[in-house]
Amino acid sequence: MPSDKITIERIALLHPKLRDEALAIYDEIVQALGNHSMCRYTATLRTFAEQDKLYAQGRTTKGSKVTNARGGQSYHNYGLALDIVLVLDKDKNGLYESAVWDVRGDFDRDGRADWMEIVNIFKQYGWEWGGDWKFYDAPHFQKTFGYSVRQLLDLHNKGKVDKNGYVLI
Numbered sequence: 001m002p003s004d005k006i007t008i009e010r011i012a013l014l015h016p017k018l019r020d021e022a023l024a025i026y027d028e029i030v031q032a033l034g035n036h037s038m039c040r041y042t043a044t045l046r047t048f049a050e051q052d053k054l055y056a057q058g059r060t061t062k063g064s065k066v067t068n069a070r071g072g073q074s075y076h077n078y079g080l081a082l083d084i085v086l087v088l089d090k091d092k093n094g095l096y097e098s099a100v101w102d103v104r105g106d107f108d109r110d111g112r113a114d115w116m117e118i119v120n121i122f123k124q125y126g127w128e129w130g131g132d133w134k135f136y137d138a139p140h141f142q143k144t145f146g147y148s149v150r151q152l153l154d155l156h157n158k159g160k161v162d163k164n165g166y167v168l169i
């Protein structure tokens with residue numbers, strides 16, 4: 001069973017309430033996909049400063065716009081969201097070297113798109129998928145526990161956080 005070091009490291013940055021679950025989900029994904037493709041969690045926690053930098057892209061710095069959220073306005077800023085990518089071992093040398101954002105590819109040839117297999121697993125655990133939104137964001141998943149980002153920012157600003165800075169929810 002492939003275990004992806006990057007993914008494991010990024011799970012450790014999620015909000016403490018989501019870490020075990022994100023790992024359980026990851027295990028299920030690995031089982032569902034087999035050895036043909038692998039899922040990687042590319043981004044989990046993003047600091048407010050990192051978010052502001054991303055927001056500036058396409059506005060005050062070069063590149064194209066990638067987000068409408070400033071620091072504090074994204075669930076990533078609270079460790080309550082993650083982004084994924086599929087990685088493939090195209091040359092069959094045991095290394096997953098090619099990243100794909102293909103929601104339709106059926107790389108394990110089981111008649112179901114790998115990306116949608118992943119979506120279904122997250123949904124079974126009550127996560128929302130960015131692919132269901134008008135602002136389509138296929139790599140994005142989040143679990144908010146009913147909190148708006150405004151409420152989370154409020155908790156953050158009032159110092160209602162644990163010793164590592166995660167909001168107390």
Ligand SMILES: [Zn+2]
Pocket residue numbers: 076081082083139140141
């Ligand atoms: Zn995201």
